Amino acid sequence: MSLLKIYKKLKKPENTNKNSFNTENLKKSNNHYIGINGLGHIAILFCTTSPKGKEENIQNLQLHHGMQATIKFNGKESKKKFSILRCTSKEERLREIFLSSLNNIIENIAETISEKEIYEKTKSLIELYKQISKSKNYDxxxxxxxxxxxxxxxxxxxxxxxxxxxxxxxxxxxxxxxxxxxxxxxxxxxxxxxxxxxxxxxxxxxxxxxxxxxxxxxxxxxxxxxxxxxxxxxxxxxxxxxxxxxxxxxxxxxxxxxxxxxxxxxxxxxxxxxxxxxxxxxxxxxxxxxxxxxxxxxxxxxxxxxxxxxxxxxxx
Known part of the structure; x- marks a missing residue:
């Protein structure tokens, strides 16, 4: 199932804490999740290790490592540290781009992955969002x-x-x-x-x-x-x-x-x-x-x- 289809089944939690998510497992993974928080942010939560990776905070997109998050999965709630890549836009078009761009990455992701690898795998998406921001007034x-x-x-x-x-x-x-x-x-x-x-x-x-x-x-x-x-x-x-x-x-x-x-x-x-x-x-x-x-x-x-x-x- 595509990330977009999984996302559309998720319901926003009542809790508005930005690091509290209702989640589903990513395909073929027990360590990584797709989630939505009470603010409506859609996120991918990666279970990561060292070496450390670069972080990003640009318009409509953020990547942060070592973030303590509360996740609700299969009716159970737990807390754990993740590398969190999130789309903060509420525009459906940007969310669709976010999720469709990650489909190939998620398809082959390892159960154990470093922060550095996450950044390397997602930097093309980060660059895409930078270009989208620059072209917002394009004719x-x-x-x-x-x-x-x-x-x-x-x-x-x-x-x-x-x-x-x-x-x-x-x-x-x-x-x-x-x-x-x-x-x-x-x-x-x-x-x-x-x-x-x-x-x-x-x-x-x-x-x-x-x-x-x-x-x-x-x-x-x-x-x-x-x-x-x-x-x-x-x-x-x-x-x-x-x-x-x-x-x-x-x-x-x-x-x-x-x-x-x-x-x-x-x-x-x-x-x-x-x-x-x-x-x-x-x-x-x-x-x-x-x-x-x-x-x-x-x-x-x-x-x-x-x-x-x-x-x-x-x-x-």
Whole structure:
């Protein structure tokens, strides 16, 4: 049974002590538990030994070692010291990410494990939560456009390989010297905001994808796009990368926010255009030393679009 299914069967204790939990055993383990406390925090309680491990206390996630906890299991209450990894968020989306990310770790966990090993096994989850926190203001409309591009083009695996190497990168897709920047708009024209670097480079081939969106209650959601793309991807590490990016950009959003991001797929497909950055209106003059973060609106309505997509590797 998955951690998520076990968690949904747990009931909060009346006691609001943060280290008092109603628990169930983890799969194939008599020493480790999944629990929920009276504050609604979901936690994994590991029975650990030395050597000591690093601790973390970040937004929505904590890892502490040597914590005295009261656990109620099979109707019996006991006290013991644990390494406790807890999700402090009450948002279901973040709890789902927390538990689904731990499934593989829990599947093969040893009965006796050190604090150091726990940190090593969970540091990728810790880093994921750090990235989620950084991306809390990320534009979901733009993300829909990026997933739409992956879905509609044949070069899906290449695009995922190139997708968001870092959260603050200049381009949405970048691989070697090839860049693809996606601009999405809900208006009826192609006026997009660019940074200076997105349209000026001596060494990079830069393609702009202009996606026009029309909201629809029966449209395609972010989850629909992500799941459809996963069906078309064969390589496991690319599936995992796409899932991680999806979790980063949607993890801090409420279900209502995610439900609001639904657009008419056919309309976007019919109104999709690509442009070579050298053929769109832009500021060409190199800014003076000390001038930074230049942004401007470029009107692509009258710009020449790319007619032969096969000339560009990302667009094949």
């Amino acid at each position: 979901l409309i733009g993300f829909w456009g990026e997933l739409f591009i992956i879905k509609i083009l044949n070069s899906k695996e290449l695009l995922i390989e190139a997708f968001h190497p870092k959260i603050n990168d200049t381009f949405d897709f970048f691989l070697e010297n090839k860049a693809l920047e996606i601009k999405s708009t809900t208006s009826n024209d192609r006026k997009h905001i660019f940074s200076f670097d997105q349209l000026n480079s001596k060494n990079n081939i830069i393609i702009i994808g202009s996606v026009m969106l029309r909201k629809s209650r029966t449209g395609i959601s972010l989850l629909d796009l992500k799941n459809d793309i996963l069906k078309d991807i064969g390589k496991k590490y690319l599936k995992e990368k796409l899932q991680e990016i999806y979790d980063i950009y949607t993890g801090s959003k409420t279900q209502k926010e995610l439900n609001d991001i639904k657009y008419n797929f056919k309309y976007s497909k019919d109104n999709l255009k690509f442009f070579d950055s050298t053929k769109v209106p832009r500021i060409k003059e190199t800014p003076m030393y000390g001038v930074k973060n230049i942004k401007f609106v470029s009107d692509l309505n009258s710009a020449e679009s790319i007619s032969k997509l096969s000339d560009y590797e990302f667009l094949k």
